[in-house]
Amino acid sequence: MSEPLERPDTAHRPRWRETLSVLLKNRLAAVGLLALLGLVVVALLAGVLTRYGINEQDVANRFAAPSADHWFGTDELGRDIYSRVLMGSRVSLQVGAIAVGISLIAGTLLGLVSGYRGGWLDAILMRTMDVLFAFPVVLLAIALVAVFGPSLRNTMIAIGVVFTPIFARVVRGSVLSVRENLYIRAVRSLGASDLRIVLRHVLPNVAAPVIVQTSLSLAFAILLEAALSYLGVGVQPPEPAWGLMLSDAQRYMEQGWWLSVFPGLAIFVTVMAFNLVGDGLRDALDPQQRSIIESRGVGGDA
Amino acid sequence: MAGYVARRVGQAVLALLGVSIVVFALIHLVPGDPVRTALGTRFDPDIYEALVARAGLDQPLVVQYVDWLARAIQGDLGVSFRTGQPVSTALVQRLPATAVLALGALLVGLVIALPVGIVSAVRQGKPIDYAANTFAQFGVSVPDFWYGILLILVFAQTLGWLPPSGYVSPLEDPVEALRRLTLPAVTAGVVSGAILTRFVRSSVLEAMNAEHVRLARAKGLPHRYVLRHHVLRNAWIPVVTIIGLQLGTLLGGIVVVEVLFAWNGIGRLALDAVVRRDYPVLQGAVLLIAGLFLLINLVVDLLYAKLDPRISVGTAATT
Numbered sequence: 094m095s096e097p098l099e100r101p102d103t104a105h106r107p108r109w110r111e112t113l114s115v116l117l118k119n120r121l122a123a124v125g126l127l128a129l130l131g132l133v134v135v136a137l138l139a140g141v142l143t144r145y146g147i148n149e150q151d152v153a154n155r156f157a158a159p160s161a162d163h164w165f166g167t168d169e170l171g172r173d174i175y176s177r178v179l180m181g182s183r184v185s186l187q188v189g190a191i192a193v194g195i196s197l198i199a200g201t202l203l204g205l206v207s208g209y210r211g212g213w214l215d216a217i218l219m220r221t222m223d224v225l226f227a228f229p230v231v232l233l234a235i236a237l238v239a240v241f242g243p244s245l246r247n248t249m250i251a252i253g254v255v256f257t258p259i260f261a262r263v264v265r266g267s268v269l270s271v272r273e274n275l276y277i278r279a280v281r282s283l284g285a286s287d288l289r290i291v292l293r294h295v296l297p298n299v300a301a302p303v304i305v306q307t308s309l310s311l312a313f314a315i316l317l318e319a320a321l322s323y324l325g326v327g328v329q330p331p332e333p334a335w336g337l338m339l340s341d342a343q344r345y346m347e348q349g350w351w352l353s354v355f356p357g358l359a360i361f362v363t364v365m366a367f368n369l370v371g372d373g374l375r376d377a378l379d380p381q382q383r384s385i386i387e388s389r390g391v392g393g394d395a
Numbered sequence: 396m397a398g399y400v401a402r403r404v405g406q407a408v409l410a411l412l413g414v415s416i417v418v419f420a421l422i423h424l425v426p427g428d429p430v431r432t433a434l435g436t437r438f439d440p441d442i443y444e445a446l447v448a449r450a451g452l453d454q455p456l457v458v459q460y461v462d463w464l465a466r467a468i469q470g471d472l473g474v475s476f477r478t479g480q481p482v483s484t485a486l487v488q489r490l491p492a493t494a495v496l497a498l499g500a501l502l503v504g505l506v507i508a509l510p511v512g513i514v515s516a517v518r519q520g521k522p523i524d525y526a527a528n529t530f531a532q533f534g535v536s537v538p539d540f541w542y543g544i545l546l547i548l549v550f551a552q553t554l555g556w557l558p559p560s561g562y563v564s565p566l567e568d569p570v571e572a573l574r575r576l577t578l579p580a581v582t583a584g585v586v587s588g589a590i591l592t593r594f595v596r597s598s599v600l601e602a603m604n605a606e607h608v609r610l611a612r613a614k615g616l617p618h619r620y621v622l623r624h625h626v627l628r629n630a631w632i633p634v635v636t637i638i639g640l641q642l643g644t645l646l647g648g649i650v651v652v653e654v655l656f657a658w659n660g661i662g663r664l665a666l667d668a669v670v671r672r673d674y675p676v677l678q679g680a681v682l683l684i685a686g687l688f689l690l691i692n693l694v695v696d697l698l699y700a701k702l703d704p705r706i707s708v709g710t711a712a713t714t
Contacts, residue, residue: 121532223406224413227685227692229647232665236681239669240424316538320651323540326669336538343544343655347552357541365536372532 115377122373128366136182143176147333156348166351168341174351177333178359184334185363188249188318189311195253197307200260204299207261208268209291219265222258230255234317238326248327252314263306267299301378308371312364319360335360399700407693414685415467419460421681422450422674433476433672446476450675472679477671482679485664490683492562493660496583496653497645499576503584504591504641511588512595517622519600527592534589543582543655550578560657579656583649587641594637595630602630632702639695643688 117123135142145163151171159166165174207218225233237251271277272295280290321327322336330337335356342353422429430446431438450473451459466472472482515527551559558575565572602608603626611621650662657663665680667673 220409220413223410224417227410227414227689228417228681229644229684229688231650232647232662232681232684235650235666235669236421236677239672239677240421241426312536316536319538320540323538324651324654324666326666336540339538339541339544346544346548350548353541353544353548357538357544360538360541361536364538365532368532368536 125369204264499580504587507588508591
């Protein structure tokens with residue numbers, strides 16, 4: 094066998110340093126990454142950065158316009174919107190991370206088993222995923238939350254379940270494309286167990302599409318949590334979830350623009366940041382796109 | 396082609412069967428007794444017994460499923476726990492509103508995506524391409540219920556140009572129906588427009604790089620002629636697919652927009668059913684939407700195979 098066995102094994106793996114450098118060259122992705130870092134810092138330091146408690150009411154100061162005292166104004170109970178928006182970042186990031194974590198783990202496992210094993214197990218698992226795909230995302234999430242009851246925990250589980258088929262499909266597709274490679278067959282002929290082959294040789298090669306999918310799913314998970322909370326079937330009051338704040342804002346729309354503008358802006362910036370990073374990662378991890386970006390030396394999802 | 400159609404229809408029927416199992420299971424996943432939970436403080440033993448018997452909840456699970464499926468196929472989806480109205484009647488009443496909104500939103504999406512996507516691809520790398528990309532990024536990142544609120548704030552509350560909410564049938568009063576449809580259709584349509592823009596752009600770019608297009612250019616054919624006869628002709632095939640998929644997504648995904656604009660569609664019916672724990676209505680709404688979603692996907696796939704024979708030939712060859 095003249096072909097080296099080790100080289101192709103790493104050929105499709107993300108090369109982290111290179112990926113990061115390409116990512117940072119992409120202006121939009123760099124902006125997204127910076128915004129994300131900022132968001133994480135805000136979420137971690139929210140307690141220090143706010144002057145009011147999230148449920149601290151000042152009834153004399155209801156619907157106060159933005160001012161030096163209340164940067165984003167106050168709501169119908171006289172609560173400081175700035176404090177609530179900042180603390181809301183914790184809810185959003187937590188829901189995003191845990192929900193996507195659930196679907197990432199479950200979907201990757203299902204995709205690996207399905208793609209690697211093939212046969213009837215693959216057929217059953219993929220038909221099951223097809224069934225879940227047949228449900229519109231929002232409706233399935235609502236139905237699941239309806240069954241288990243609306244709460245922060247159930248919202249995360251529902252979003253996790255809804256996203257699982259996406260990861261399963263992405264992973265299965267990648268596994269199918271690497272499964273028949275020469276080096277996999279060589280490792281197998283050397284007597285490596287299936288578990289070892291999957292963990293050492295298949296999994297690292299499906300990392301790139303999974304990473305991209307994770308970032309884009311985080312964006313969508315945060316958007317979906319906000320939508321569920323807005324509809325009243327997600328995070329429940331008095332948690333400072335951005336979707337909940339928008340739901341209240343709609344009820345008191347005529348009282349002031351600030352009620353709806355700031356929580357919505359927070360969702361928008363967070364989702365946009367994850368989307369920009371996701372697009373950037375896709376470009377960085379896809380060699381064809383990479384050459385386009387490098388040749389231009391500019392960002393954009395072109 | 397006939398084999399492809401048969402296989403694709405078979406897959407859709409199988410998926411619909413799977414969907415029906417999930418929808419059926421919904422009511423059984425509810426912790427505790429769903430009828431007791433639904434009745435809440437209005438509990439009355441007679442009503443309770445009647446509802447349990449009507450929903451067949453006193454039978455073994457498999458019997459219940461087969462019965463439920465047999466009735467569902469005949470259009471009997473049970474009765475609402477709350478109003479006693481047949482679920483299918485409620486769905487038929489609400490479906491036109493959802494269909495009108497979904498089609499309106501799709502139209503808005505297409506009006507945005509077709510010109511923006513094509514121009515963006517033709518002028519790749521130019522400022523207009525970046526502007527289009529920025530719009531697409533904006534559209535997929537912005538929560539629709541947020542700018543929906545902002546649209547109401549500006550166009551209904553401040554300027555008073557359009558009504559803020561409510562559905563009117565186009566058959567009753569076409570002008571008023573259009574006025575009421577504008578804000579919700581724009582709200583839902585911008586997201587679709589953003590997604591479609593990306594597809595139109597990449598589809599046109601791909602077609603522009605095809606060899607026969609390069610040959611046509613090399614022959615010296617005018618740019619516009621090549622674009623119209625060689626590029627767009629090929630580019631629209633994948634676009635048709637994504638338009639179909641968007642319609643399916645819109646049908647099931649406009650719950651939020653329906654709630655925001657007090658639009659009496661299926662999505663709002665489903666959400667009300669959740670709040671009132673009216674499980675038969677929730678089951679019916681989810682089954683209808685998922686069924687429509689599958690049907691649209693099937694039609695789109697078959698249409699795609701018809702437009703691009705490589706699809707059916709290709710899949711037949713690989714299986």
